[in-house]
Amino acid sequence: MKTIVRMLALAVSLTLLALPKAQAQTAAQADSSVTIRGIVLDEATGQPINAATVRMKSIAVYTNESGEFTLKTKQPSTMMEVTAPGYDRRYIERRGRDFVRIYLVVAQLSNPMGSKGQVEVVTKELIPEGTAVSTVEDISLYTPMQTIDRILETRLGTIRTINRSGLDDIGSLMYIRGINSLNSESQPLVVVDGVIMESYADYESVHDGYFANYLANLDMQDIQTITVIKDASSLYGTKAANGVILIETGRSKDVVTKILVNAVAGTSLKPGTIPTLDAEQSRQLFSELYKDSPYSADEVSKMPVFNEDPNFLYYNKYHNNTDWSSYIYRNHGLHQNYSARATGGDAVGMYALSVGYVGNKGTLDGSDFSHLTFRFNSDLEIAKNITTAVDFTISSINAETRNDGMVSKTSPYYMSQVKSPLFHPYQYSKSSEDRNTLTSFYEEADDLGINNPLPVQEESEMGSDMTNFMALLRPNWKLNNSFTLNGLAGYQLDKMYEYFFTPHAGVAPFVNMADGHYEVYENEVKAQNMREIRYTLEARLNYQKQLDGHNIAALLGYRFINKDRSWTRASGYNTPDDEQRFLTTSLIRRKMTGEDLHVKNISWFVNGNWDYMQKYFLNAAVSMDASSRFGTEIEKGALKLFGVNWGFFPSVSGAWQISSEDFMANAELIELLKLRVSTGITGNDDIPDYMSKPYFVSHSYIEKANGLILGNLGNPGLKWETTVKNNVGLDLALFRNRISLSADFYRHHTYDLLVQKSLDPIAGFDNYWANDGELTNTGFEVALNARLVNTRDFRWEATATLSKYKNQVTHLTDGAFSTTAYDGEIRTMENQPIGVFYGYKFKGVYASEAEASTAYTKTDGTHDYYYNMFDNGSTAPVKAGNAIFEDISGPTGTPDGIIDEYDKTIIGDPNPDFYGMLSSSLSFKDLTLTAVFNYSLGNDVYNYHRRVMESMSTLNNQSLAVINRWRADGQVTDMPQAVYGDPMGNARFSSRWIEDGSYIRLKTVRLAWDVPYKIPFLNDLTVWASANNLWMYTKYLGRDPETSVSNNPLFQGIDAGLHPQCKSFILGFKLNL
Amino acid sequence: MSSDMKRLFQSVLCLSVLAGVAACSNPDWNEHYASHVDGVLEETVLEALENEPSVSSFLSLLKETGQQDLLSRSQSFTVWAPNNAAMATANLTTDYDKRVFVLNHISRFPFTTTNIDNGEVKIRMMDNKRVVFSQQGSDFYFGENRLITKDMALKNGILHIIDGYVPYSRNIWEFIQFTPGFDSIATYFAKGDYREFDEENSEVLTIVNGEALYDSIFIERNERLHPVGQIKDEDSIYTMIVPTNEAWTTIIDSLRPYNHYSPYTVERNKRTGDYEYVKEDPAVTDSLEKQNIYDLVTGRLCFKGAYTAADLQTVERIEFAGRREGQNSIAALRNPAYYFEGMNDTVVSNGVVFIANELHFPTSFWRSTFSKEAEKANSKFPRSYDTMQDDEKDQVTVEQDARSIYVLRSDGTNSSWLNDRISGHSYIQVVGNYPAARPVVDFKCHDKTQRSTSYNIYCVFLPRNVSRRDMDSSLLLPTKVTFRVSYTNPEDGSPFDKEYRTPRTTNPYDIDTMCVTQDALGNPQPIAFPYGTDDIYLRVSSAVGGAEELSSYITDMYIDEIIFQPVENE
Structure with a gap:
């Protein structure tokens, strides 16, 4: 305070x-x-x-x-x-x-820095001059396979954008100025034409590695302006802690009928994969791993994979050299994007009508999708001084999916990586005369228990269909020259249907103990339906006055949002055959679950804006928010009015445009000099629904009786997270705008973090939600733009951004805690950033027994092995060929020769030291060549993908790197020996799997040609070609350091092997009729 | 060149440099996933042998026996190659000897000196024999042979060179089959070998004239080894008494009078639906009787673990090796030195063989004690004749006033201070319906290995504080019981039914193994069960005499097991 x-x-x-x-x-x-x-x-x-x-x-x-x-x-x-x-x-x-x-x-x-003052801001929000804000205009040219999150990645380097995966419609995570929450929503609020969008960050897909990206519903050609508010100066109190992205869609400004047509087509290339062992290397590894397997040497000798007699009946079945990735990837993907937009009108009404279609055939077989969007924006004059906007939007997304990454056993990519090349996807003929002939029958899961990716790829039926409808009415009544009354009534309907079917063909049945007996599951069906309806009602009274150089603007507003969501999920096993791919009553182990959720939000807000001669700016705003998610007995920080707890979110900002002062008359080199400062409080109300209240849920007792049991204890004191944001900024432009700089320094302090606290087991629940803990985000953002060459025919403009945030958890009442993800440990502790990796420090491999046996120097000067401590308290010496882990501490606080829990430490931080973008635009006459790089430096990545591929503890195929595994005394290598089951924990979670995820990527390079020839009925024609993801410099050993497995901020920087970003080549044209 | 063109040229140059950088965008990746390894790892074991002159003799033998392909495969092997000096001392004449010699120095999987834990590790060789790989001081040994060169890491395994060789050693099965003088038992075992067509796992290759042509999979079995142990298997270690032909014949003949097989079977009369005694075919009865004796004898000759004659002098008990029904802790031979006295021992690859010229063992050796876990029969079936015939399991039935039977595990939630002494770590608690109830519990004891002889029957009671040692001593009260034994004579179907009416008081403080079959004076009165008796019923009844005794006795009964102890020299 x-x-x-x-x-x-x-x-x-x-x-x-x-x-x-x-x-x-x-x-x-x-x-x-x-x-x-x-x-x-x-x-x-x-x-x-x-x-x-x-x-x-x-x-x-x-x-x-x-x-x-x-x-x-x-x-x-x-x-x-x-x-x-x-x-x-x-x-x-x-x-x-x-x-x-x-x-x-x-x-x-347009200025890639997008700082205010350089572009026209058409948003109807009052954006004070002291606000830390960025804007993007003129988007439609750059829309190949893009959603707005990816637009922001290449246009505003100050937002940390992380592609969830390389799938084209899956979107990105966006972090504006660090991470302000441990467990709650950490993504910015997106507001389209004044209506808040639902992020569905808490929506759990039935598909592993898939995220239903709500931003894919927006056609880029419809977007006119994107404004990003980074500090506290917004009117969205409890929803603005993670920043606000305001999107204005295009409207007609002219009565003349105009038609804009975009056509885009292109291809993407098959991504690289981690190279795996070939048949010979694979068999070699197996024969080593079987040494410590449950199988005896005699049994191993009889295994078909080791029978190298060509006359063996099944020799062909077990002696292939299959490149499995060739069966799951296409060599080329195909992308098409067509859109048309007509604008025009007359004195009474103006309209903007657009349709868009995106068709995508991904390089990953089974990742095709199509988008269809329709938008109608109209502005009508109802009466004198009364106008209204009436908008309709319909969009539909049909996406085919497959489980992705190294997580699911039915992920085709996972199978293609771990399945031995010794096998073949199709069966060989069993006829003794025709053994070398392949049949069209899929091969079953192999002897090692790995499924056949091909039938999973081809016979699975998985997808996600999303349909959205939005209707908006935005009346505007100009009461007089000073007062205007605005209204907004919005209706949004989102429907999502996900379906999931994995076949029996090629997939090993799994046996499960259920109700005291074993059940065999052969194929699986799941489906999920979700429907959400949101009503938004808003009213604003605006006041505007100009007097003797003083400009005054103010508004008083009210917003009400009602959200009703219901969803059901059903699943079961064993359809009659693989042709029956839907839910039926014949399934076994049928399950059904669902929820019916209702949430209401109310907000009152006031905003006052004053400036004098556009030199001095001052803004003050307050919003008061109430939500049905809040508890009824909040003890501190809430205003109790009308029986409801209200959050109070004030903000103040000011700016001094120094360059407008008379004393700057002779400072012609300085085009712009402006100081900005702002402070305020924002909140995060993304509390899981109903967590403040106790409630009952239905329960089936041994499938014999139904009843209600307590589903939640409730915490009536539960409230929002609070973030105090302070910002100081400077805008500077020199040499007739040839060089411009925008710099911001900020500090965010979040308290009352939403956390899950443990409960005594006697309560019947493991934990409950509460507000506790604090964290800070401190950092800066610098954007530099230079017009290096500016002649009539040749121009060169370059932009660079540099951003940094330092995230630190400053207080946890219950102390540090660990969260497990992908067999790794994420530590949350005071004085450390969010999401740090916690484990052992890997220091290599003992090359020889002599080295291992003298590795530990005791206090009396004698030497010994280090000893691994196991869960049961037993120990074993760490011998040659085993991983070396640093002995950091022991029960007495000093190294003790035992490698155990005391030796865990912080081994990585997924938060980057710096991130940003670089862009260059060269123009020669009508040709423009643009290149955009983005980069991230100093961020660590937990390469789970590589861990799966290099642990050498199972019979999975492994990466080519394991051929350097330790084999015998004296061999110097960083790759431990292969031991089935990994009894010594060589592959445990350690710094061995934590890598520097720094990268710089040529995100896009584009050549555009404004056709200079005059063609009848054609105002403008631009033809362009772009290439994406052509080049990347990194030391990372996974496929792509830019990846994210979850929306949970604790799980950033985990590479689960999701689809990487691919090289793509696009051709397009845009014409104006 | 105009300045514009110059700038354009510079730009193109910059892009070219960028493109060049692109070619080496991740050198770490290339290094990490390099497709080759340096040095000796590129060589196969066979190639390494060919490049090592000191093992040329072994290499020649390897090639002579056709095993060279093995060591060039893309699998993993370890070779302990005898050097030429050692090979010169090996006397290998037959092809078989040469082949097993080679295989006796090759193992699957890589074994380096670092694999030696606690001084030694036993390695299974390609001929299935196990050889000790050990460390003594700074030296390493394969068998008794020192490693001259160690731990050569190769593409498909490890090569060691040793200064001697490990001779091929027979196992118990091979000893019996290939050593003269044991033809009787050898023939008996050998005839048990058979291959069974496994239709379920065999695949139909094609159909010829309506007949399926299979890729046949056979299962090799020898059920005659079930009561003995897997003496073919190198992984299992045994000590076995191997009788000479004379000893074998003598013992079989001597046991026949005591091991008759019931000449009757029980069959349902299809007309009346009743069960009736039907006389068996004598030839069948004779055959089954012989088989019983063979199983009995062979099942008492083999023991777990390898014990030389010297070892047996210090061992109190050794466990029988074979699989048998009702196996329990009593399936062990106490004071083994007594039984093995006078026999010569021979060490073989999977244990020790004792040659027996005679098998003059006491009765208890051939007719073992058997016991029944009380808790294993917890089903409450009506005691009808149907059930007795159909159900192969033991039964315990709650009768009269008994509310329930609880099966409790002494090593589980009802952990007991007596756990190590409780058979099977489980027992039953028989609880009365009301405080003064006198619960009764019936056990049906069925044992296929039961032979015709006299037995004393024991019932093992546990004290009340079995699960709570800290129980107040005032609550540690005994219970009072009576017994009843009954069975049906298989010869004529006549019933045997005897009650032991004298109430017996249990030990309230410790486990009480109470003899059921004793007279009122406490003298054991063993029961001579007729040939073929299979089901024996034991009733245990609470004998606590009314409410007045409730302050001194408990009516609950804690029962661990029922033991049938054969009587010596009946």
Whole structure:
């Protein structure tokens, strides 16, 4: 709270410092008109620009043939807006000058930094000048296989964007300024045309490794502006802790009918895989692993994989050299994207109608999808001073899926990696005369228990269908020159249907003990239905006044959101055959579960905005939020009004545009200099539904009787997480905007973290939700843009961003705790960042027995082995060929020669040291070549994929790296020996699996040609080609260091082998009719 | 060149450099997943032998016996190759000797000196023999032979060179089959070998003239070894008494009078539905009787573990090796030195063989004690004749006033301070319906190995504090019981029914093995069960005399097992 007060004082002081001078100026200027003369020139050629528009508030003049203009006004401002066809819009500060020389730059890229003041913000939100905000415009050109999260990745390097996987529609995780929550939603709030979207971060798919990306419902061509609010200056109190992304869809601005057509087609290439052992190497490894298996040497000798007699009846079955990845990947994927948009209207109504289709055939067989979107935006004049927007959107996504990654035993990729090349996907003929002939029958799961990926790939039936409908009514009543009343009524319907079927063919049945007897499961069926309806009602009273250089704007608003979600999931085993792929009553072990959820949110908000002569800015806002998720007995931090607990979220921001001051009149090198400061409180209300209340759930007792049992204890004191955000920023532009810089420094402090606390077993529950713990995120963001070359025909613009955050858990009442994920341990502890990996330090492999037997030096100077401590308390010496783990401590706090729990330590941090993007845009006449790199430095990745492929503890096929495994005394290597079951824990969770996930990737390189020829009925034609993910520099040993297995912030930086990003090549054109 | 073109050229140059960098974007990846390994690991074991002149003799023998292909396979082997000096001392004449010699120095899987834990490890060789791989000081030994060169890591295994060789050693089965003088038992065992067509696991290759042509899978079995032990198997270690031909014949003949097989079987009369005694075919009865005796004799000759004559002097008991029904802790031979006295021992690869010229053992050796776990019969079946015939399991039935029987595990939730002494770690608690109830419990004891002879029957009671040692001593009360024994004479179907009416008081503080079959004066009165008696019923009844005795006795009964102890020299 002290910090807020200090920041508030700073903001007010900045304003007050300048205020006396401002008042003096006002007195001087109030009574007389001002004449401003100037000349507008082309920066590249120095030639005057004719017919450029120079606007100061409501007064606009045009330049003559000499580029000169004269502007007279009685309401002078410090800012002039200068536009000219073919040139970038420019804002010029008057700085008390009577004559201004203005240079315009030929239109090229919109500013990739997207800092405010450089672009037009069309959002209807009040975005204060002191806010840390970024915007993106002109999206439609860059839309191959993109969703907005991936747009932001390449256009705003200050958002940490992590692709969930390389599947084209699966989307990305976005972290704005660190991570503000341990267990709750850590993704930004997305608001489309004023309506809050549902992220479905808590939605659990029936498919492993798949995420139903709600952002895929938005067609990029429909998006006009994306505005990202990073600090506390928004009106979304309890929902804004992770930042807010405001999206405005395109509307018609002109009565002239315009048609925009985009067509895109391209291909993507098969991704690389971790190289695996070939047949000979695989058999070699097996024969070593079987040494410690339950099988005797005699039994092993009789195994068909070791029978190398070509006359053996099943020789062909066990002696192949199959490249399994060739059966699950296509060499090329195919992508198509077609969209058309028509805009126009008349004096009464304007419309924007668009349709879009995306068809994708992924490189991973079974990852095809199609999107169909329809949007109709209209603006109607109902009566004088009364208008309304009426919008409809329908979108449909049909995605085919397969289990992905190294997690599921029915993931084709998993099988293709671990299945021995000795086997073949198809059966050989059993006829003694025709043994070498392959049949069309799938081979069954092999003797090693690994399924056949081909039938799983081909005979599975898995998918996810998502349908969304949104209707919006946004009336606007201009009461008078000062007051306007806005309303919003939104209806959203989301429906999702997921289906899942794994075949019996090629899949090993698994046996399960159920109700005291064994059941054999051969194939499996699952289905999940979800329907969610949301109503949003909002009303705002806006006030706007201009007086003697003072601009005042204020609003009072109310928002109500009602969300009803119901979902059911059903599953069972053993359909009559693989052709019956749906739920029937004949299934065994049938299960059905579901929920019916109802959540309500209410928010009141007030916002006041003041600026003087566009030099001094001050904003104050407050929102008060209540939610049905909150408890009824919140002890601290809530206002109890009308029987409801309200969260109170104030914010203040201020800015001083120094470059607008008169004393900057001669500082012509400085185009823009602005200081920004903001502070405020935001919240996170993503409490799991009904967790504050006790409730009962239905329960079936040994499938004989049904009843109700207590499902949750409830915590009536449960409330939102609170994040205090402080920000100081600087915007600087030099040399006629040739160089511009935007820098922000911030500190977020989150308290009342949502955590699960343990309960005494007598309570009947393991844990309950509560508010406890604190964390901070401190960091900076710097964006630098330079127009390195700017001639008439040749232009080169480069942008670089650098961001850093330091995340630190500062308080946990119950102390540190561990979370297990993918056989790894994630530690949450004070003074450490979120998500750190906790395990043993791997230091190599003992090359010889001599080395191992003297590795530990006792206190008396003698030497001994280190000893591994096992769960049952027994120990065993760590001998040659075993992994060396650092002996960090013991029960007495000092190394003790025993490798046990005391030797675990922090072995990795998934949070990056720095991240950002680099972009370069070269233009030569009508050609523009753009390259965008993104990078992440210093982030550690737990390579679970590699762990599966290098543990050498099972009969799975392994990566090629294991051929360097330790075999005999004296062999120097970092790869331990192969031992079935890994009794010495060589493959335990350790730094052996933690890798530097730093990378820099050429995300996209694009060549666009604005066709200069004039064609009848065709206003513009742009043809372009782009290549994505062409190159990456990294030391990472997995397929892609940019991956995320979960929305849970604790599980960032875990590589479970999900589909990597592929190289793709796209051709497209855009035309305006 | 104009400045614009110059800049364009520079840009293209930059892109070219970038493209060059792309070619080596992850050198760590290339190094980590390198497809080759350095040095000797590229060589197969066979190639290493060929490149090592000091083992040329072994290599020649390897090739002569056709085993060279084995060592060039993409599998994993370890070779302890005798050097040429050692090979010169080996006397190998037959092809069989040469082959097993080679296989006796090759093992599947890699074994290096670091695999030696606690001084030694036994390695199974390709001929299935086990050889000790050991460390003594800084030296390593394969059998008795020192490793001259050790731990050569190769592409498909490990090569060691040794200064001697390990002779091939026979196992018990081979000893019996190949040593003259044991033809009787050898023939008996050999005839038990058979191959069985496994239709379930065999696959139909094709159909010829409507007949399925199988890829036949056979199962090799020898059920005659079931009561003996897996004496063919090198993994199992045994000590076995091997009778000479004379000893074998003598013992078989001597046991016949005591091991008759019941000449009757019980069959259901299809017309009346009743069960009737039907006389068996004498030839069948004779055959079954002989088989019983063979099983009895062979089942008493083989013991777990390898014991030389010297070892047996210090061992108190050795356990029988074979599989038998009702096997329990009593299936062991106490004071084995007495039985093995005078026999010569021979060490073989899977144990020790004692040659017996005669088998003059006491009665108890051939007719073993057998016991019944009380808890194994916890089903409450009506005691009808049908059930007695159909159900092969033992039964315990609750009668009269008994509310229930609880089966409790002494090593589980009802952990007991007596756990190690409780047979099978389980017992039953018979609980009365009400405090003054006098519960009765019946046991049906069925044992196929039961022979015709006289037995004393014991019932083992546990004290009340079996699961709570800290029980107040005032609660440690005994119970009072009576017994009743009955069975049906298989010869004529006549019933035997005897009650032991004298109440007996159990030990309230410790396990009490109470003799059932004794007279009122406490003298044992063994029961001579007729030939072929299979089901014997024992009733245990509470004899606590009314409410007045409830302060001194408990009516609950804690019963561990029923023991049938054969009587010596009946």
